[in-house]
Amino acid sequence: KDISGGYYGDRSISLDEAPVDVSSCTRALKDLSIHPEQSTESVFSKVSFALHRSGDTEACGVAPPSVTALQHALASLESYDAVLNKYQVESFLTGFFADRLGTGKCGPEEGTSLFDYCDEGPARTVIQPDHQKLVHVPHGDSMSLPCRFYTREGRRISSLEFLKELADLAVQEASDCPDETCGFAAIELYAVPAGRMFMFAPSHVGEVFELKHVKDSIGEVITVETLSLEPRVFDIHNFFTVEEADQLLIKALGETSETYGFHRSTTGTSGASVFSKRTSENAWDTHGVTAQKVKRRCFSLLGIDEYEESMSDGLQILRYNLTKAYTSHYDYLEDKANKELYDYDSSMKGGNRFATILLYFSDLPEDGGGETVFPRAWPVGLPVEERVQLPEAIKQLRASGEADLLTPGSWEEEMVAQCRTRLTVKPRKTRAVLFYSQYPNGTLDTFSYHGGCPVLKGTKFAANLWTWSAIRPEFPGAPTKREKTPEEIEEEAAATRQVHATFRNSGKDPRFDASTQVYYEDLTFFGNLGPNDPPVGVNTFKTHKWNIKVNGKTLKSFVITGANEKEVFVI
Numbered sequence: 001k002d003i004s005g006g007y008y009g010d011r012s013i014s015l016d017e018a019p020v021d022v023s024s025c026t027r028a029l030k031d032l033s034i035h036p037e038q039s040t041e042s043v044f045s046k047v048s049f050a051l052h053r054s055g056d057t058e059a060c061g062v063a064p065p066s067v068t069a070l071q072h073a074l075a076s077l078e079s080y081d082a083v084l085n086k087y088q089v090e091s092f093l094t095g096f097f098a099d100r101l102g103t104g105k106c107g108p109e110e111g112t113s114l115f116d117y118c119d120e121g122p123a124r125t126v127i128q129p130d131h132q133k134l135v136h137v138p139h140g141d142s143m144s145l146p147c148r149f150y151t152r153e154g155r156r157i158s159s160l161e162f163l164k165e166l167a168d169l170a171v172q173e174a175s176d177c178p179d180e181t182c183g184f185a186a187i188e189l190y191a192v193p194a195g196r197m198f199m200f201a202p203s204h205v206g207e208v209f210e211l212k213h214v215k216d217s218i219g220e221v222i223t224v225e226t227l228s229l230e231p232r233v234f235d236i237h238n239f240f241t242v243e244e245a246d247q248l249l250i251k252a253l254g255e256t257s258e259t260y261g262f263h264r265s266t267t268g269t270s271g272a273s274v275f276s277k278r279t280s281e282n283a284w285d286t287h288g289v290t291a292q293k294v295k296r297r298c299f300s301l302l303g304i305d306e307y308e309e310s311m312s313d314g315l316q317i318l319r320y321n322l323t324k325a326y327t328s329h330y331d332y333l334e335d336k337a338n339k340e341l342y343d344y345d346s347s348m349k350g351g352n353r354f355a356t357i358l359l360y361f362s363d364l365p366e367d368g369g370g371e372t373v374f375p376r377a378w379p380v381g382l383p384v385e386e387r388v389q390l391p392e393a394i395k396q397l398r399a400s401g402e403a404d405l406l407t408p409g410s411w412e413e414e415m416v417a418q419c420r421t422r423l424t425v426k427p428r429k430t431r432a433v434l435f436y437s438q439y440p441n442g443t444l445d446t447f448s449y450h451g452g453c454p455v456l457k458g459t460k461f462a463a464n465l466w467t468w469s470a471i472r473p474e475f476p477g478a479p480t481k482r483e484k485t486p487e488e489i490e491e492e493a494a495a496t497r498q499v500h501a502t503f504r505n506s507g508k509d510p511r512f513d514a515s516t517q518v519y520y521e522d523l524t525f526f527g528n529l530g531p532n533d534p535p536v537g538v539n540t541f542k543t544h545k546w547n548i549k550v551n552g553k554t555l556k557s558f559v560i561t562g563a564n565e566k567e568v569f570v571i
């Protein structure tokens with residue numbers, strides 16, 4: 001009997017009734033709540049799997065319900081009698097779906113299978129930090145790399161128990177359904193090839209994703225609302241608090257180091273340089289308590305279940321004073337002279353920035369500018385005949401007098417005209433926005449072109465987190481175009497080598513009295529450093545910043561240079 005009612009095509013269910021020896025997989029069956037004697041009672045006898053390729057709104061294949069098929073697949077695993085870890089679960093699911101869907105479903109092209117989709121081959125597979133942990137799947141005479149599987153909201157299927165929960169939920173939803181049409185219980189899963197990143201797959205503007213699973217959220221459920229499909233831009237609701245905004249801002253404003261404090265922004269890859277069309281300033285917050293919390297939340301939101309310091313830039317705090325702006329650009333980097341060691345080709349096995357999360361820290365007046373503009377897209381819902389072209393927009397702007405503080409004919413003036421006619425996101429304190437710079441297959445998305453509009457009233461504060469699709473440059477394990485030379489390996493090791501730092505009070509400077517204390521960054525107390533206290537020793541890393549405080553006020557800061565394995569700082 002075809003209980004799918006033909007909805008999933010003419011594939012009828014043929015339950016393989018051959019007895020299955022399940023003695024090797026009792027634990028897995030337990031996690032799925034399948035009792036071998038009463039398998040027809042299992043929720044998996046009612047629920048099908050609809051599999052999507054990453055980023056696709058339509059399923060590429062449907063596996064109809066079959067407990068026997070599940071049992072067969074589990075029994076063929078090499079006897080695991082413990083709880084499967086997430087890599088084992090993914091290996092199992094890849095084999096299970098490839099087998100259930102067969103050739104012609106969910107492959108990268110016609111006549112291929114899910115195996116060919118999940119394993120793109122050595123030339124196209126990004127080596128991620130956990131690559132060694134992947135559990136290869138038997139595939140004919142050879143082995144394939146597994147996909148990772150996600151819910152529509154980006155929660156990774158990391159245990160069989162979670163799969164069971166999803167099955168229960170799907171059956172519940174189907175039975176709650178008021179009429180016949182919506183009928184069949186299905187688990188929608190999104191398969192992501194080994195080495196690639198999960199991305200939300202919206203089908204229409206306004207579509208909302210509820211992210212109940214995001215770790216360390218602010219109490220309310222985080223929701224992701226689709227603002228535009230091309231480029232893919234999303235509002236993130238309930239992402240951060242006023243308090244977090246203030247903490248980040250106060251820390252950035254109080255930062256005195258040249259590297260981390262506010263300074264004129266630069267652009268480019270190596271030896272970044274000042275750029276006449278990025279007039280704003282920025283500060284960096286890599287290890288602050290709030291910055292770490294927010295960065296981790298960003299990863300969780302993006303579907304990355306294990307935080308990875310090497311896969312994002314620090315949190316970059318942005319300040320745009322009056323008239324300041326950042327001309328439209330891509331957040332991904334181009335190795336224009338093709339002279340770098342790092343492999344920026346994210347469509348193959350290299351890496352690049354793939355997602356940007358922008359946090360807005362200020363409310364700007366209605367005509368105060370400072371929007372984030374996506375000049376290749378028009379406002380959503382605006383009828384084609386109402387689109388205003390640039391020359392007309394400039395005329396209107398000049399007539400309004402609202403950009404009189406900008407030089408006529410300047411790039412800033414032209415940008416304001418663009419900002420008033422193209423797709424924009426308006427700054428608002430606690431607003432957060434996500435957009436992607438890559439497609440799910442790693443190719444670059446040129447629609448992601450965007451900029452920070454000139455500020456016409458007040459000051460705009462914001463922050464961004466650029467997240468990479470692979471380990472970013474200068475971190476160990478980053479994808480490179482060729483083998484590294486021994487000198488390069490040494491340089492890289494030095495950049496991340498642990499440094500033993502000692503702080504000592506010479507007693508010569510009377511300001512450093514008995515209340516002197518050593519802090520890591522601003523908030524982490526390490527030890528007392530009065531004239532009579534013993535030296536404070538710590539293990540730390542290059543670029544880490546240590547503060548010497550007296551009565552809570554920072555009187556001196558030391559940044560670890562990494563030049564030597566041991567560094568001594570005397571006050």
Ligand SMILES: O=C(O)CCC(=O)C(=O)O
Pocket residue numbers: 318326331358370371372373450451452453462464
């Ligand atoms: O300030 C903005 O709205 C955009 C900033 C931006 O594009 C960036 O920092 O990459």
Ligand SMILES: [Fe+2]
Pocket residue numbers: 329330331356450
């Ligand atoms: Fe940007």
